[in-house]
Amino acid sequence: MTREQLTAAGSRPAWVTDEVVARWCRWVARHGAAEPEPVTAFAPFDLSPTATVPACAPEDVASAVAGAREAQRAWATTSAAHRREIALAFHDLLLRRQEQVLDLIQWETGKARYHAWQEVAQVAAIARHYARRARHYLAPRRVRGMVPGLTKVREVRVPKGVVGVISPWNYPLYLGVGDVLPALLAGNAVVSKADSQTALTLLWARDLMAEAGLPDDLWRVVTGSGSVVGTAVVDAVDFVCFTGSTATGRTVAERAARRLVGASLELGGKNPLIVREDADVTAAAAGTAVAAFANTGQMCVHVERVYVHERVHDAFRDELVRVTRALRLGRTYDYSSDIGSLVSPAQLAAVEAHVDDAVGKGARVVVGGRARPDVGPLFYEPTILEGVTPDMAVFAEETFGPVISLYPYAADGDPVALANLGTYGLSASIWSRDSREAHRLAGRIRSGSVNINDGAAAAAGSVEAGMGGMGDSGLGRRHGAEGIRKYTDSQTIAAQRLLPLGPSPKSSAGGFVRRTNQQLALLRRLGVR
Template structure:
């Protein structure tokens, strides 16, 4: 698969038409209505393509088709489902250059940030492709009476999963959360974000090429308040990644409907530099943890607590490394940071930066827009001397802005790190033993030691997710698949009834069972 294009230009008509054809909008004829959503390319601010503006009726059609396909798909063997995911893995790796092009066109991010998406998507597909059978196979449990009672745990698909994806990581958050749900035997109705639909559509095109039955996955493009809400009102399980405010709204719908719900939401993620940290060794990694994807990442760092013994050195070297970060638009690998996603993101960052400046915060690096590079570029920004009145002290910026604060001890750093309504990701940098001791005291879903977020995100055998207002549920690991299933207990009583044989009346039966309880406790035969 190849496409010819001008750098940063519009998607070729035939390619865009092919991708739009994967949506339910095309099936219903919506694409012919002229009711379109134009997609802006952040590098230039120009339109790169369009998709259909979906309706509630199209969501209804999507679920009708998905429910019919799911009944057949659920009978497909674990082995065959796994093979599809493994073929998808190979296609993602094979077409990585094209995928990164589309990701960059839609988001404005740098090449290395786009590759993070390719890497995580491939790792996720490989993991669940290899482990679907082991995760879902029936598991035997100890029955109430050994030998006489056989108890087995089964996992049944929930039905049709609904997914509402964000714009900041349109590849990995557009399909990686779907893969375990589909592999578990569910069908899917998904809404790509309205500003980054082509990345998701390309990903699902590759999944279909890998052998996924077409009707198992239904894609509907359109606005969140219409398409997203309709999905939430109809699906059997909802997966959402996005803002805390929207997550709460969708959670109310899921709660009212009594369906399962998993959400990764916002964060105000802290980073601690320990007393004995080697600043020269850690500074580049800290820059990445703060400014990857232009800071538009739920798990990126927004506040740093540096121990007094290394604070001055850290601020100096971190500020310089941040100032040296190369900004620019391009499909090559030379730029350290790309553009923000759009005008609203620039306005948000400017609001927080201006507020901090007005209230006396000191700018160590950055602090201004760069329209000379493109309409939505903004310098990575570092503050010190941030007072409690400054908005960004506690509120999530979701942009390339971070502040550094001096602490007198690790205990103070931990106290400040935990002083938040969020709890998504944290990071600790220093000698291994020292850093791990600090990390164990932080209340967040993930904590990176000598890494900002990437190592935890890429360790797909381990769960990750948020605490408090950063979300509920988890992605990745066994739970990342099992959450899309209903656990079923099938227990068989054999030879004699659990209430005892007919010849044993109730009173002596109770004496026998009581004796067995005591014996079981003593010998640990009974759990």
Template sequence: MPLPHRLEERPLPQDLLSELQQLSTNFATGSLDSSEHHAVNSPLFDEELGWVGTGTDADVDEAFLRARKAQKGWAELDVKDRVKIFRRFHRLVGKHRELLADFIQLETGKDRTAAYDEVLDVLNNARYHANIAPKLLPTVKRPGAFPLITSTSLQRLPKGVVGQISPWNYPLALGISDAIAALIAGNAVVAKPDWSTPFSNLISLRLLQEAGLPHDVLQIVTGSGEVVGGAISQKCDYLMFTGSTQTGKILGKTVGERLVGYSAELGGKNPMIIAPDADIEKHIDTIATACFSNSGQLCVSIERIYVPESIYDEFLRAFQRATESIVLGKGLNWGYTMGSLIGPEQLDRVQGLVDDARAKGATVLTGGKPRPDIGPYHFEPTVLTNVGADIKLATQEVFGPVVFVQRVRDIDEAIFLANETSYGLNASVFGKPETARDIAERIDAGGVTINDGYAATWASISTPLGGVKESGVARRHGEEGLTKYTEAKNISAQRIMPMRGPRWLPRRFYGSLMTAALRLGRFLRFLP
């Protein structure tokens, strides 16, 4: 169907949209004759964007059957040949960046900058994993138990078929970046995107096919989390999940009972600390971006800010001014800085939490209401003060454009309050480098960003990133983000004589001899 004219700065090719709809039923689920369709609606307008197939248990079974057959040949390819495909994919993503950003905006309603963040993330991941895979995946020699008589090597084998369940808030970045690492490692992948945002995943599949990825190595099954997500968790050899802590616990129990590996990035209630020596005027726009990028709908978004009383009033004035300068809008263009919430349920959640805070005595410094004059699910960037412990959003993740600012006596109190949570995903510190680093090292979080909200930490892809406490397990990014999708095999060979010495050696001398040999090895640096 044609898109509304007011959004057609760059209309999507209708034949491509039709092809992606067919991918969701034919290639992905195997339901060649399926008439079960699920409507996909855009937050930007009241008309249907398109549809995808409604996956079933049988569709997931079929996807795994195909994936397991394809994975064997895929794993047998030399890693350098697999890497070539992802270098071509990297070029295709760059070539089609505008089209990808269009899809992201139409599916999520986010602003163009946030949409481009997703495109850049996929480019970053494709480049990084293509560069490190030839170094990490081939079999390598390691120091043996004893020089000369023991040799050992590390072999990395793919897990098999990796299951992936990704959310709606970053459908391209979280839908394909993790899959890139799993695929380069030699796995097949069966993925379930959130079915409110499936097309970003499906166009990635289309580009991967064009780059040369063999058919059936990546399967995308669209459907509900309960049916399709549950079935994937019951069949995969490893599970990658990004989403809520509540769902993450359920999936963790499922894969744990199967003794299957699991990586999860979950919820957060991310704090920011403003040090007394922070340059507020220099950083205030960055601080606002840390809170309101993508309308606050990202796991690493800042939701609470702790400010020492010596600079509290100055900070609050500057932060209110920066927040009120944010431009709300919609459309496939760069003309605004904050877009829409994903849909009516998210709008109701955000409004409900703000109303609860206001009713219990919190002060709405700015914002606090929806903006139907701009779009059906737009909500103003909102700053609260005087948020008491009995207010829900004091501890609950809002996942929307709402942040509260709290006055503290000093940095010690700020750090205590920042850590006083069951979450530990992301944190941010603003201040002079030495001051900020000292604070950062005392915060309980998987990532802490100094003088930025989260972008520097997220984009520093060579370092592993994830959550502690109830914010997740395992890591994406870094070498670990690739090797987690492999099984490490130790292959060791003994030469000349057995580990316990020759037959003629009296047993009573064995312990003394081995101890002396270990000391000598350390002295000569033969052993680690």
């Protein structure tokens, strides 16, 4: 450890005192008589306990949603300017206090500090973007009515009510807060289910939002197991925003559908990267290492499958190996480490199982392939595999760790067909000097986003464009217009004037039909709609 903030006993930042944790925990929505076993996570850097957080029962969720619903009625009448001021105040506080949340994110997840900082940068961008653009995205829209000139129609957007946000541990600030901000700016209240591993980061953010001026009941946080508390959230709110595994996403979608409640789901991925013959091999190797090993490979958009044209395969592989070997593993609270820890013993076991299964069936480890307990209990080396075949688990299953498989493709082969293997469709990458051909290939890839000459960050960081998956990678989009409009319903307000729609009391139905048919034919000739 390199920071004076760290205690001699372990990885806990010294400024995170019991009194500070108690202040954050006041944001946990605890109202019922039942007192479930409190939640205690373990710090990945040394497996010491972090801090105990109270857990919620289903009745706490129900009470939180009821309180949020009451607060939302008043919030929906506030001006867009007032909401914008709060979002921008949060933005400014986040940047000023970022050292605190960087410590927390690292303590709870074990990621490298630079990757923790990326969460801060992304949330700041989202806050700024929606603060400035929410009014435009949600502006009423005038449309032509049934009878031009006589029917006046306006389409408006109204908030859903109470939005449930269920976020994972791998990006506790970005995914925990980035989806909350547009929901609030659209006029909703929010009930967030904090992941048990990273509850402190979310509670810190909630405390900061209160300082920015957000009313207390408008954003409630519940804690506890996903099967109990998460289910209670899905069963109580008016819209669900879920990020997590495909298996759990299916369950969330089924429960929401039974209530006719909408859901946005960002789920798993087995993301491909294509290196064409004309690619800049040095740049492609550097970009692949970032896309594969950032956040220790624990991100839904990270690359796991790399398809390389056979004519540049060896040169690319050698450069990728060089770049990968240069990455610095470490559990430091500064920017001296490139790769952090995996988050839990279960995650380490899953990574080891994929690599061991592949090697046992004939795959070759090009670099890495082993745990590093000398660095920390949950560290695993960035790993490149060759010779992976369909009978190996790593071939099609999401690893969610620092492991990629390298595949050569023939000169007459179709890399897009390889990229489209499987049922996922979240993110993809193409490296080529031929921009036109790269864009043509991108249009054929079944994926929510395709990055050209970048691994994943170009699309994910462009907050004016939607981000989400196809196939087993989910439904809906975050970011951009859809990232805020999904939290609203479209309402049509139509006003009729002068003449009624239909026969007047003085005319027959037959006469009305003849005249209307003549008007329809005229509109067709004039090219109107």
